[in-house]
Amino acid sequence: MQTTTDDAPSPVSLEVAKAGYLAAAAREHWISVVSLILFLVIWELICRFEIIGPYQLVPPSEILGVFVDKLSEPNPDGALLQQHAWASLSLALAGFGAAVCIGVPLGLLMGWYKPVNLLVRPLFDAVRPIPPIAWIPIAILWLGIGIHAKAFIIFLAAFVPCVINSYTGIRLTNPVLIRVARIYGASNFETFRKIGIPSAIPMVFTGIKLSLNAAWTTLVAAELLAASQGLGYMIQLGRRLARPDIIIVGMLAIGLLGALMSWGLTRIEARFASSRRLS
Amino acid sequence: MKKRLATALALLLAGAFMVAGFTPPCASAADKPEIRTSAQPCLHGMPLWYAEKANWLANAPFTNKFMLFASGAPQVEALAADQWDVGAMGALPTMMASMRYGYKFIGISNDESETNDLWVRPDSPLLKNKGVNPKLPDVYGSPDDWKGRKVLATTVSTGHYALTATLAALGLKDTDVSLVHMEQGQAVTAFNAGEGDVIQLWAPFSYIAEAKGWKKVSSGHKAGVVILGGIGVRKDFAEKFPDLVVDWLDVYMRGIEMMKTEPGKSVEPLLNYFTGYCGLELTRDQVEKEFKYRPLYDVNEQVRLLEDPAKTAAWMDGVARFMLTQGRITAKEYDRYVKSNYGIDPSFMKKLAERRAAAK
Numbered sequence: 001m002q003t004t005t006d007d008a009p010s011p012v013s014l015e016v017a018k019a020g021y022l023a024a025a026a027r028e029h030w031i032s033v034v035s036l037i038l039f040l041v042i043w044e045l046i047c048r049f050e051i052i053g054p055y056q057l058v059p060p061s062e063i064l065g066v067f068v069d070k071l072s073e074p075n076p077d078g079a080l081l082q083q084h085a086w087a088s089l090s091l092a093l094a095g096f097g098a099a100v101c102i103g104v105p106l107g108l109l110m111g112w113y114k115p116v117n118l119l120v121r122p123l124f125d126a127v128r129p130i131p132p133i134a135w136i137p138i139a140i141l142w143l144g145i146g147i148h149a150k151a152f153i154i155f156l157a158a159f160v161p162c163v164i165n166s167y168t169g170i171r172l173t174n175p176v177l178i179r180v181a182r183i184y185g186a187s188n189f190e191t192f193r194k195i196g197i198p199s200a201i202p203m204v205f206t207g208i209k210l211s212l213n214a215a216w217t218t219l220v221a222a223e224l225l226a227a228s229q230g231l232g233y234m235i236q237l238g239r240r241l242a243r244p245d246i247i248i249v250g251m252l253a254i255g256l257l258g259a260l261m262s263w264g265l266t267r268i269e270a271r272f273a274s275s276r277r278l279s
Numbered sequence: 280m281k282k283r284l285a286t287a288l289a290l291l292l293a294g295a296f297m298v299a300g301f302t303p304p305c306a307s308a309a310d311k312p313e314i315r316t317s318a319q320p321c322l323h324g325m326p327l328w329y330a331e332k333a334n335w336l337a338n339a340p341f342t343n344k345f346m347l348f349a350s351g352a353p354q355v356e357a358l359a360a361d362q363w364d365v366g367a368m369g370a371l372p373t374m375m376a377s378m379r380y381g382y383k384f385i386g387i388s389n390d391e392s393e394t395n396d397l398w399v400r401p402d403s404p405l406l407k408n409k410g411v412n413p414k415l416p417d418v419y420g421s422p423d424d425w426k427g428r429k430v431l432a433t434t435v436s437t438g439h440y441a442l443t444a445t446l447a448a449l450g451l452k453d454t455d456v457s458l459v460h461m462e463q464g465q466a467v468t469a470f471n472a473g474e475g476d477v478i479q480l481w482a483p484f485s486y487i488a489e490a491k492g493w494k495k496v497s498s499g500h501k502a503g504v505v506i507l508g509g510i511g512v513r514k515d516f517a518e519k520f521p522d523l524v525v526d527w528l529d530v531y532m533r534g535i536e537m538m539k540t541e542p543g544k545s546v547e548p549l550l551n552y553f554t555g556y557c558g559l560e561l562t563r564d565q566v567e568k569e570f571k572y573r574p575l576y577d578v579n580e581q582v583r584l585l586e587d588p589a590k591t592a593a594w595m596d597g598v599a600r601f602m603l604t605q606g607r608i609t610a611k612e613y614d615r616y617v618k619s620n621y622g623i624d625p626s627f628m629k630k631l632a633e634r635r636a637a638a639k
Contacts, residue, residue: 137465
């Protein structure tokens with residue numbers, strides 16, 4: 001007992017280690033901030049000295065101005081930035097939400113139950129390599145030109161990573177844990193629910209994050225289908241009007257919304273992980 | 280050592296062969312400067328493509344590099360990146376290119392007023408009324424027939440201009456209909472599947488509509504606006520090589536004049552251009568319609584149209600005003616465009632006319 005107390009680090013050394021860690025973290029944080037500022041400064045200078053023309057690249061200071069203006073000015077793309085953002089957000093959430101709700105359980109079931117895997121896998125493997133954009137004409141025929149067709153395109157893009165990661169996650173469940181559960185009389189479904197699913201959670205979340213990226217990536221293509229609002233539509237109009245500032249503001253808004261959703265997902269994952277540890 | 284020397288020699292020889300491979304094989308061709316021609320899968324893209332096939336370039340003082348673009352937007356982007364020198368595109372991309380990049384509008388590829396049109400299904404109530412505005416007797420539907428209709432249209436396009444002009448002819452605005460933005464191919468699929476009440480198209484998609492039995496209810500021409508296709512040149516290129524631009528224009532206009540004077544003879548080449556080169560599926564009948572619906576102008580007609588402020592300038596002003604009222608361009612941009620004479624530069628066409636007159 002005495003020996004372990006002697007081996008334990010003293011409060012002072014813990015404080016020193018903590019301070020060192022915080023200093024290193026702050027240094028790393030500053031390196032990231034400086035690189036970002038440097039990038040913006042170089043970008044600004046390239047534009048100011050007209051190394052790249054004003055109709056090809058707009059300086060970040062002007063982008064910021066356009067970003068702010070677009071919050072109250074619907075022209076030239078016909079809607080306010082927040083209206084575009086809301087249209088895109090609801091579309092991305094619809095497609096992404098459906099992909100998570102269907103893809104995750106399907107992947108888990110495929111990974112755990114062989115008959116489900118045998119039944120679904122051939123179809124999934126056939127559909128998986130088809131680019132979501134190739135589905136657009138079929139989506140129009142099946143679902144028309146409203147939000148359903150666009151959400152369907154996003155769903156197809158987001159669905160694949162959900163299934164693959166959930167499948168892989170549950171396949172990697174520790175066999176020792178499965179055997180222990182069986183020894184203690186757990187049914188196959190109980191083992192699936194209490195051992196398989198919790199052990200697959202990290203991979204499932206990785207899949208969900210990848211799905212979120214895929215959903216935002218496909219947004220522009222989905223809004224090619226039919227739109228009068230949305231960030232993808234805004235980018236397309238910016239292209240048609242040769243307005244790189246509008247294009248960049250649209251891209252920036254997509255980046256911000258995507259990052260925000262990704263951050264939210266990380267928080268949810270952290271909560272799940274901590275509750276798993278507690279249990 | 281010997282092995283290393285042999286390897287180095289082999290690499291040097293391989294490099295030399297590669298360089299030789301990239302060098303134009305014909306010395307006389309290498310002496311000629313290269314002009315990069317941009318085109319679309321449209322009638323106005325054919326002249327230089329056909330010139331190569333028909334060996335018209337044998338005596339031309341330039342070689343041609345042909346570049347195909349699916350639509351005006353990527354074509355303008357490539358222009359901004361200095362990827363091509365001369366070409367033809369629709370009124371709107373021509374206007375945007377002039378406004379943003381100083382692109383020079385040097386000729387009229389064709390009049391696209393009739394091929395920017397609006398279609399309905401045969402059972403549409405819009406077909407019940409015609410000529411409600413007596414000044415525009417070929418426009419179908421009354422204001423009440425049009426109000427609230429779902430229109431599938433490629434917005435910020437010449438087709439959109441035709442739609443807005445049609446609505447204006449009936450005293451309506453864009454906000455009186457439900458406008459849904461779609462690209463042309465997808466709009467045809469959607470309309471075919473029962474979506475929308477009216478579809479805005481341009482050729483060759485209009486021919487698909489006609490083949491499906493849909494009815495034309497209006498067009499740019501029927502709504503009283505003129506929509507031109509523009510021939511143009513990149514600003515830097517025009518300033519550095521004005522004579523070369525005239526040489527190129529000479530070949531281009533030969534193609535246009537062939538189509539104008541000998542439409543029967545031109546059907547086969549245009550069909551080959553569309554189906555063999557551009558990958559479109561069009562029939563001979565549909566290609567014949569290209570010559571029926573698209574007025575073409577010879578060099579002398581072009582000079583008159585380009586110089587007359589009531590013609591080309593006024594027609595381009597119509598397009599620019601449409602963009603202004605739509606809020607797509609600012610008043611400042613519009614003023615600058617007007618001051619630049621809408622990017623119109625008739626000097627190249629005039630030089631060509633003089634050169635041809637002198638040759639006679």
